[in-house]
Amino acid sequence: MKTRTIKSSHQSRIRSSLASVQPVHFDAEAIKEEGWREHQILVIAQEDARLDRLERELVRQIGNRLYGAGQATSRTAAPRPAAPRIAAKGAP
DSSP, X not given: OOOOOOOOSOOOOSXXXXXXXXXXXXXXHHHHHXXXXXXXXXXXXXXXXXXXXXXXXXXXXXXXXXXXXXXXXXXXXXXXOOOOOOOOTTOO
């Protein structure tokens, strides 16, 4: 598996011993694009403005099939089923 380095567009100009704990800013869209181009992994929000109504519905259906229904964002979304209860050892 190939490792990659996140390129930071934010560079600190003040040298400090705390430089290693400063937050790293990155371009999420660039990472998503790289994930698709190199690994065919698609990361997309159902409500992405670049999608039309049919594409949003397709994303919702795929997400529901793979991961179960998410939080209801429309009246057509089904509620998520409760997780099965597991009894503790020795409990009835």
